Amino acid sequence: MSDKTGQSIIDPQNLIKLGTGQADLVHRNISRLVSTHEVRPGLVLDFGKEIQGGLQLITDQPGDHRPIKIRIRFGESVSETMSDVDTISGATNDHAMRDFIIDVPWLGMMQIGNTGFRFARIDLVDPNRDLQLKEVRAVFEYRDIPYLGSFKSNDDRLNQIWNTGAYTVHLNMQEYLWDGIKRDRLVWVGDMHPEVMTINAVFGKNDVVAKSLDQARDITPLPGWMNGISAYSMWWVLIHRDLYKNQGDLEYLRKQQKYLVALLDQIMQKTKDNKENLDGGRFLDWPSSENPLGVHAGLHAMMVMTLDAGAELCTILDEPAQAAKCKEVSTNLKLYVPDANNSKQAAALLSLAGLVDAQKANTEVISQGECERFSTFYGYYMLQAKAKAKDYQGAMDCIRNYWGGMLDMGATTFWEDFDLAWTKNAAPITELVPEGKDDIHGDFGAYCYKNLRHSLCHGWASGPTSWLTEHVLGVSVVEPGCKVIRIQPNLGDLQWVEGTFPTPMGVVKIRHEKQANGKIKSDIDAPKGVKVLR
Structure with missing residues (x-):
């Protein structure tokens, strides 16, 4: 609270009492914010957990019946609620409005907001106003779907990580399968792959997956690449292979047949001297983007993985000629093994594609520095590569340390990116940052997620959930x-x-x-x- 003297913020404890969502004429249990020319009071509310939605404000009956102007700032961290939309802190209104001024009614209800948040700040804007609040409630919008999959062990930290990954994806299962609920409220096809693997392990078949895959297909006529990124069109193929493996929905797969066969032709045309020669955006993930040799190695491995998956799908779809063609080009691509250039992302993909020995990739690249140079997106494939190398214990330790490191900073959902080095002198997201401490949200990040623009609920970070189900609980699909x-x-x-x-x-x-x-x-x-x- 901006004032703890009881002069401009009166009886704030009433805001944490259970409400009904209905204004009344009893005028009990009211919290008041009273402004003057010198004082504009404000307070921050912590709803305890990241959610997707907004706020409902129930007002009472001050003497002045005019609407009262307030400023609302949603935040995934306390520091985000304290920010202004500027070029310094990185706070934005991109993709969802999280900082705005509205009028609230006299003796009524106002519902506002559609974003990802845990915290909300409310400030009086005008002088000499008396805001009487009966209630401020979070409005949580989500798919009401059962958690069919589960994971529990004698290690509560792993249990919490599994559940947090599942919850992160659940929040992003809105009208479409998004990557983020504050920023990146979009269908990013590559980012969907870890999310779909989590959905397979937790929720089973869900319409949001097909709806999002079909949307990406329908807005990307060939020769375009999904989201402008060649790898993302390859992920579309890989998602369909993994989705069919889990769900066995041949009718749905047949609806992809025409586009799939043509896309595979397009991918096979993007080779030169048995090497990938992909155009469009050349992207694996953000942390690897400054390593072009690593990106090349990763894309080459992805092309092998995609064509192998394409051969499987074309066989199922009674396209034997296309299946044979995919196998032939994949076999030729395997004659060339690019250097990962010390990229953990590339080393993981090379291992998963069968281009390099899994144990060699793990020992020489992926395990170096343990969880250093992990990313929340490609961390999933690093874990998968460690599993292929039989380094299950090393993978579990990285899950505890890296994803668990976000929990130690107050996370209730997993983040767009994370580096354990950020935590050395950082305050958690649940606190105002003390003097001399780093702001874990506002002081770090890079590329498109600098400072407070950084999303703290990103579905691509959910990899440990499906990984623990597959490799610790031990479930893999054979048919x-x-x-x-x-x-x-x-x-x-x-x-x-x-x-x-x-x-x-x-x-x-x-x-x-x-x-x-x-x-x-x-x-x-x-x-x-x-x-x-x-």
């Missing part, structure tokens, strides 16, 4: 539609893990427990129609 799944747990230093996995036939229930002799005892309950390999 499309989960008709056959394999369950092979990797508990590392855990004593036990249990959870559920959604399939089109129902939920699989799983528990693994480490015995005194080190062997794992597993109890698995699968619905009819799901065959389990162990």
Whole structure:
């Protein structure tokens, strides 16, 4: 609060009482903000958790019946609510209005806002006004969908990370599958891949995935690249392969057939001397963007992965000639192995594409400095590469340290980017930044996410959720539609893990427990129609 003397902010504790959303004529439990020519009071509310939505303000009956002008500032951190929209702090109204002035009524209700936030600041704008607030409530807008998948172990930190990744994606499942709820309220196809993997592990089939994939297809006639980025059109192919593997929806896959075959032709034309020669935006993720050799290596690996996936899909879609063509070009591309140039992103993709030995990629590049040079987006593929190298314990340690590092800074959703080095002298997002401390939100970030423009709820950062389900709980899909799944747990230093996995036939229930002799005892309950390999 701007005033703790009780002179300009009176009875603020009433704002944390349970309300009804209805103005009344009783005039009890009112909080008041009273302005003068010298004083414009304001306060910050913490709703305890990041949400997508806005505010509902219920006013009472001051003597002056004119509407009262207030300023509202939503924030994903306390420091963001204290900012102005300027070129210094990085605070913006990009994609969603989070800083604006409105009039609120006398004895009525006002609902305002459509953004991502945990905190909200309210200030009186004009002098000599008496704002009488009965209630200020957060309005949370979300898809009311069950969490069919689950993960629980004897390590509460891993449990919290799994749940936070799931919740991060849930918030971004709006009309379309967004990447961010404050900024990046857009369908970014590459960013969707980790999100779709999380949705497969947590929610199962959901219409928002197909709606977003189809929107990207329909607004990107060939020879365009989705979002202007060649890799993102390749991710579109890979998402469809992974979606079909989990859901087995052949009818939906057939709707992609014409575009898919033509897109694969376009990708295969972008080679030269058995090397990727992609045009359009050449992008993996932001932290790797200043390493062109690493980007080349990553794109080359992605082209191999995409054509291998394309061959699978074309075989399913009765396109044998196109499947053979994809296999031939992929085989030729595998004759050339580019240097990752010390890029963890590129090394991960080269490993996953089978172009370099997984253990070599992990030892020489990905594990160097442990979680240093991770990114919240491509961290998922680094974890996948570590799993391929059988370094499950190293991956779990990175999940605890890197994604857990955001939780230590007050996060309730995972961020657009993060570096553990930022935390050394930083105050958490839940506090006003003390003198001599760094602002974890306002002092860091780069590229498009400098300072407070940085999104603290980004779906691409949810990778540990699906990774823990796949590699620790141990669930992988063998035949499309989960008709056959394999369950092979990797508990590392855990004593036990249990959870559920959604399939089109129902939920699989799983528990693994480490015995005194080190062997794992597993109890698995699968619905009819799901065959389990162990």
